[in-house]
Amino acid sequence: MADSQATPNAEDLAGSIGALVNGVCVHLDHLARLVQASLRAAGGRPLREGDLTSVRDEIVSTLPGPQDYIGLGFAAAPEVMLDEPLYLLWWQRRGDQMGRLRLNLDPRHVDVYDYQTMDWFRLARDENRRVAFGPYVDYSGSDEVTITVSLPVIVDGAFVGVVGADLAYAEVERRWIEVLRSSAVDGVLVNSERRVVTTNSTRWVVSQRLPELPAVGSGPFTDVAMVPDGTGWVVALANS
Amino acid sequence: MSAFSSLLPAMAPTSRVDDIVDRISEAIHLGLLGDGEQLPVEPTLAKHFGVAPMTVREALGALRERGLIETRRGRTGGSFVRIPDGPPLDVLRARLVGMTGFALRDMVDEHSAIASEAAHLAAQRASATNIRQLFTYTEQLRTAGTLGARVRADSRFHIELAVAAQSERLTRQEVRLQGEVAGMLWLPVGAPIDIEGVVADHHQIAMAVAAEDATAARALTEQHIRSNLPRLSSIRIDLTGGVDGG
Secondary structure, three states: OHHHHHOOOHHHHHHHHHHHHHHHHHHHHHHHHHHHHHHHHOOOOOEOHHHHHHHHHHHHHHOOOOOOEEEEEEEEOOOOEOOEOOOEEEEEEEOOEEEEOOOOOOOOOOOOOOHHHOHHHHHHHHOOOOEEEEEEEOOOOOOOEEEEEEEEEEEOOEEEEEEEEEEEHHHHHHHHHHHHHOOOOEEEEEOOOOEEEEEOOOOOOOOOEOOOOOOOOOOOEEEEEEOOOOOOOEEEEEOO | OOHHHHHOOOOOHHHHHHHHHHHHHHHHHOOOOOOOOEOOOHHHHHHHHOOOHHHHHHHHHHHHHOOOEEEEOOOOOEEEEOOOOOOOHHHHHHHHHHOOHHHHHHHHHHHHHHHHHHHHHHHHHOOHHHHHHHHHHHHHHHHOOOHHHHHHHHHHHHHHHHHHOOOHHHHHHHHHHHHHHHHHHOOOOOOOOOHHHHHHHHHHHHHHHHOOOHHHHHHHHHHHHHOHHHHHHHHHHHHHOOOOOO
16 A cells, blocks of 8 residues: 555646646736737727737747747637738747748638637637647648647637647657656546547557546546646546 | 569659659648748758758749749748649649559559548547538538639548548648549549539548547448549540540
């Protein structure tokens, strides 16, 4: 029994795992405040790109910092920008190179990248909460396996868009697996879509969708804790 | 003669130019590069493809000739994507006629292997976003007004299946295969293609993925891709001509 007392429980692990997204959200909160300030300064008229200079400067200065950031930006709700139904102010990083993401945002076009249908945008808007979406193959954007963390921007009760950060799964998974490895029992990190994000065991496969979100007593799980970062992700432990 | 020479052919410099031209023009026809999108500068492209800047310059020249990119000079200059109205029919016809029946069958075999496995995995792993996209591309195919839009909606559906499988590798393979197959499949030659039938297939596959029914998703996709072989073979035979009559 000495072993099981020394090993962290699901809540301990979830706390360590949540630190990462909570850190990202400090950046995103700051970015959201700059978007809010830009909108307030415009006094209710639709924005032009020039109104978002402070947001762009913040993106460009923050993105090169954290090792795991591969994208950072703002996606506007319709009607927020003048003459642009869809508008992305999103920057990407690859190695030490940085560039603005340019996608087809013309809603009349068959190839339109309509981010309003993407969960990182849709869930932040509809459920007014933080979202961590992924890991997914981002072939429209980074072309890498990505986790996108996002949160809604609200001005005077109105939803005006989403700020988000694209994280390189390769970087963050390394850190999360270190956390899970501190457990002596089989553990799995599951996203809010009940898909496996990472695990310290071979009994689950990354990206596999579990039949249901883990709960104590269902399936093999003996200890389950919500990751305390507002994303709805879960750490679950199972006895071998 | 060892197997080495046939399995590991040397890369000729000209084939590298062609490779880059093919990859960029396929990405344009599939809509992965948007209209007006700026391509990275030559040194960046050279680094990306792992070739000399001279090779990239030649490839960009060929793309310019085909009208797929436009180069502007000056401070805001660079190479920009130009999306053509439809797929390059002459190129596609020539490519299909140039293939043997063996090569055609082999291509469909490979596509079937990749696409069926992607569908099988997608049913186990798709996100809600992936599933919505599958239905969106199905609807786009149904309502597409031009050949170009139809080819893109068809391709994007199959690429989304690989994305829904959460596989970077299968996605890359599917993008390459779509570049090869999609345009040829929709060539306006011979019997008109049964658009409603293709839409119904896509719809059924999307339903199986949404229902998390991996077995059905695989079987439906395999059947769907296999049906490309008779279509492609008959177009090729039509285009090859030969003795008239019969």
